[in-house]
Amino acid sequence: MKYAEDGIGEQYENIMDPIQTCQTLQEIVQRLQTEQSSLVERYEWLEAMINHVPDFIYAKDREGRFLFANRAIVLNNGFRTVEDLIGLTDFDIHPSEAARDIAAVERRVMEEGRPDLGIEEKRLTGEGWLMMSRVPLRDRSGKVIGIVGASRDISARKRDERLMKAQATLLQSVARGIELPDLLVQLKSLLEALLPTRRANVWLDAGLSLAARESEHEFAIPARDGTLHGLLVVGADTTDDAALLEFLTGVAQTIGIAIDRHRDAERIAFLAEHDALTGLPNRASLDRQLQALLGATSHLPCGVAVAFVDLDHFKLVNDSLGHAAGDELLKIVAQRITDELGPAGLVSRVGGDEFIVVLTPTPIEFDRRLDEIRAAIAVPLQLCGMELRVTSSIGFACSIEHGLTAAELFANADMALYRVKANGRNGVQLFSPALAEEGRHKLARIEELRRAIERDEFVLHYQPQRQMLTGKVIGVEALVRWQHPAKGLVAPGDFIPLAEETGLILAIGEMVLRKACSQARTWQDAGLSPIRIAVNMSARQFHEPALAGQVAAALAAARLDPQWLEIEVTESLIMQDVEGAIERMRELKELGITLSIDDFGTGYSSLSMLKRFPLSRLKIDRSFIADIPADPGDMAITSAILALAKLLGLEVVAEGVETADQADFLKQAGCDFLQGYLFSRPLPAQEMDMFLLGR
Numbered sequence: 001m002k003y004a005e006d007g008i009g010e011q012y013e014n015i016m017d018p019i020q021t022c023q024t025l026q027e028i029v030q031r032l033q034t035e036q037s038s039l040v041e042r043y044e045w046l047e048a049m050i051n052h053v054p055d056f057i058y059a060k061d062r063e064g065r066f067l068f069a070n071r072a073i074v075l076n077n078g079f080r081t082v083e084d085l086i087g088l089t090d091f092d093i094h095p096s097e098a099a100r101d102i103a104a105v106e107r108r109v110m111e112e113g114r115p116d117l118g119i120e121e122k123r124l125t126g127e128g129w130l131m132m133s134r135v136p137l138r139d140r141s142g143k144v145i146g147i148v149g150a151s152r153d154i155s156a157r158k159r160d161e162r163l164m165k166a167q168a169t170l171l172q173s174v175a176r177g178i179e180l181p182d183l184l185v186q187l188k189s190l191l192e193a194l195l196p197t198r199r200a201n202v203w204l205d206a207g208l209s210l211a212a213r214e215s216e217h218e219f220a221i222p223a224r225d226g227t228l229h230g231l232l233v234v235g236a237d238t239t240d241d242a243a244l245l246e247f248l249t250g251v252a253q254t255i256g257i258a259i260d261r262h263r264d265a266e267r268i269a270f271l272a273e274h275d276a277l278t279g280l281p282n283r284a285s286l287d288r289q290l291q292a293l294l295g296a297t298s299h300l301p302c303g304v305a306v307a308f309v310d311l312d313h314f315k316l317v318n319d320s321l322g323h324a325a326g327d328e329l330l331k332i333v334a335q336r337i338t339d340e341l342g343p344a345g346l347v348s349r350v351g352g353d354e355f356i357v358v359l360t361p362t363p364i365e366f367d368r369r370l371d372e373i374r375a376a377i378a379v380p381l382q383l384c385g386m387e388l389r390v391t392s393s394i395g396f397a398c399s400i401e402h403g404l405t406a407a408e409l410f411a412n413a414d415m416a417l418y419r420v421k422a423n424g425r426n427g428v429q430l431f432s433p434a435l436a437e438e439g440r441h442k443l444a445r446i447e448e449l450r451r452a453i454e455r456d457e458f459v460l461h462y463q464p465q466r467q468m469l470t471g472k473v474i475g476v477e478a479l480v481r482w483q484h485p486a487k488g489l490v491a492p493g494d495f496i497p498l499a500e501e502t503g504l505i506l507a508i509g510e511m512v513l514r515k516a517c518s519q520a521r522t523w524q525d526a527g528l529s530p531i532r533i534a535v536n537m538s539a540r541q542f543h544e545p546a547l548a549g550q551v552a553a554a555l556a557a558a559r560l561d562p563q564w565l566e567i568e569v570t571e572s573l574i575m576q577d578v579e580g581a582i583e584r585m586r587e588l589k590e591l592g593i594t595l596s597i598d599d600f601g602t603g604y605s606s607l608s609m610l611k612r613f614p615l616s617r618l619k620i621d622r623s624f625i626a627d628i629p630a631d632p633g634d635m636a637i638t639s640a641i642l643a644l645a646k647l648l649g650l651e652v653v654a655e656g657v658e659t660a661d662q663a664d665f666l667k668q669a670g671c672d673f674l675q676g677y678l679f680s681r682p683l684p685a686q687e688m689d690m691f692l693l694g695r
Contacts, residue, residue: 054153056130059137061146062110064089064103094124106147109134113144120154128155156243159194163247166190170254180262187255195234202255204230217245219252221259229259275349277327278334283356286348290358290406293346294399297361303399305359305366306409308417309337309373312391312425314353319577321384329390333377340376356410359396370394370428391426393417402431415439446502449495452482453507459483460515461682464691465534465653465675468667473692475532475566477655477675478516479682480508500538509541510550517558517565519685524564528692534566536598539573543580548587555591562592568619570599582612589614596653600641611648618645622656625676628665635665642669 050057051071058069066085077093079085090099109116115135123130130151137146169190173183184202191200202221217240219232232252273285281289290306297304311333318326330353337347337355346358357373359366377392395416403409415438416431423429452458462476482490499505513535520533541547555562567588574581574597585595596617620641624634638654645652654666657676666674683691 056151057149059146059148060089060106062144064091064106067146098124106134106149110136110144110147120158121151123153123155128153129158130154156241160243162194163243166194167247167250167254170251174254174258174261177261177265178258180258183255183258187251191234191251198235198237200232200234202230202232204259217248219248221252222256224256224260229256278331278349280334280338280355281346281348283348283350286346286350286356286358287406289346290409293358293360294404294406297399298404302361302366304361305370305396305398306406306413307357307359307366307370307394307396308410308413309355309357309377310393310417310421311353311377312393314390317383317388317390321386325384329381329383329388332381333390333392336376336379337373340373356413357394357396366396366398367428367430370396374426374428393420393425394428395420395431396428397431412436442498445495445498446504449499449502449504452484453504453511456511457483457485458508458511459684460512460519461684462519462533462688463675463682464680464688465673466679467673468671473531474673475534476688477534477536477568477682478512478519479536480512496538500540503540505538505540506544509538510554512536513551513554514557517554517560520564521558521560523689523692524560526689530561530564531692532564532566532594534568534596536568537573539570539576542569542573542584543577547584548591551588551593552591555593563594566594566596566617568596568598571597572599574613578612582614585614598655610644615648615650617651617653619653619655619675620671622676625654625656625662625666626658628662638666639669642671646670 053070054072056070056073056076058073059067061067065087066089069082069085071082074080074082074085077085090102093099094102105116105119113136115133117133117135119132121130121132122128131154132149132151134147134149136144137148139145170183170187173186178186187202188200191198199216204221215236217234217236219234221229221232223229232248232255234248273281275282290304293304311329314326314329317329330349334347334349334355337357341347341357341359344360344362348356350356357370359369362369374392374394378389380387380389382388395413395418397403397409397412397416399409402412412431412435415435416429418439419435420427420429459481460478461481462478464473465475465477466472467474480492480496482492482495484490496505496508499508516533516535520531524530537547544550551565551567555565569581569585574585589595594616595614596619597613597615598619599621600618618641620638624638624641627634628638629635642652651672652670653673653675654662654671655675657663657666657674657678659678662676663674663678680691
């Protein structure tokens, strides 16, 4: 304060101002130096960063001279440093045409002041593609003073797009069903376009043994079933990456799909004309070939022969050895027929175990050639470790005598085949007009039988079964008869075989079952003591899945207690399919009915099988009774059957008993029940009423 009062303070402040000013300047200088250093460092850092970017970045003035470029551009254009590039234009670096194109684009960007973004261009140096973007370079006032450009190498992406497009093209071709040879040609063109410097081959089947060389890639061509169709072999390169290898793997898989489809198509085309199991022509193919052959041989004196060949007892092979063995047998037979026939004819499998053979004219007679085919089929063979000899039945017709069309020849050959089977099989039969007449008669009988079912022309007769010890009637067997409006009463032997063959037996059998149950109930309602009524079951009816339901319905409709119904099945019937028969018999047994085996002793069932059947009775076949007591062998067999039945706890009925001597023997042998003309013939229902009342 004192200095101030004396004026000294003012002088001191004046002295201190320059010092303070110097200090301030020094600080400013230091700050500027620091900022400059920071800017330089920041610039160097920014430059380093830009130089490490793989994209191409540059700036040019309005005259197209380079103001800046990162290292990627410098090196790509063949320079060592950026200073070597500064001040140059594209005309100094690239061919004039390319430089003019670049200048035109950049001039438009600068003049219009609008960016040009995401443009794909081929590289001017080297192979590949770039994605270019160019924007105007402006000063602080917004004036355009040049251009900034950036580009990215998109060669890999463009290549991947080409790979994807190529694979899509292949897949579309496969989807369109292009033929395999055409697809392989297309593949070769695609690979040559994508990999022009590479060697590429597709090795199919035989090529699998060729190993790829060190400078090649190997790609498996897979099949649908897991095996290989072949290999795709492509030359290798150091630039190959995962994307290319993945593409080539996909190509190999696409080829595999195409081959699978090609073979499927071939298989479908083959199956349209051939039998899948044997490879023989099928019926449609044979029809066409035969029609052409008939036209070509119509002028020849002997024409052609058409034969139906049927294997005897083929079902037994299937049932005993299995369907696989049956299929193997069919293939063997097909080959034997083909080998024996040679080029002089045609052979076709038309289903099951039936073949059609067409014989063309030769000096050898048709029946002799067919005998040779039959002999070839019958040569012993090994199947499932068993030696078999398969016989065959053959019926044939000749075009000159028996028909000018395939349909006529087929029908007539089939008729001849039917005659061979009726005569015991294992033979050859030529068609004759008599067979045709017989066939027409058979058709008429079938139609007549069908009308008889519709008109309910069938009636039942009943044959009593008498108990040996008491002499009482304990049951009856229902036997069907045809009450023909013109022929009178027709015995079952005259129509049952035809009904079995045509399947009409199912309707007849169901009718017999219903009428028998109804009659049994009628007798009970009339005050007669209940008796068991036995109904024969045909093979066709017994194997029907709905059998148990039909029996139950018949019992319910008649209000008959199941214990009064007995179902008779033949021994030969159940031996056709033992396991199936046992199952069906159990279903019937559960209903509460009685089961018996008819014609016992003729079906060759073993004791071990017999004890498995849920039976109550055996019926000794009349063939064993007829010669008693004159035939000791029949007596011994009958005694053995009776002893066996006792061991198994079964009752025995002897049918066909006609003499007192037969009855005496059966009584001494321990037979339970007798049935036959000795006591009564089969009687109509009204007469049976009187018989039962008098018992």
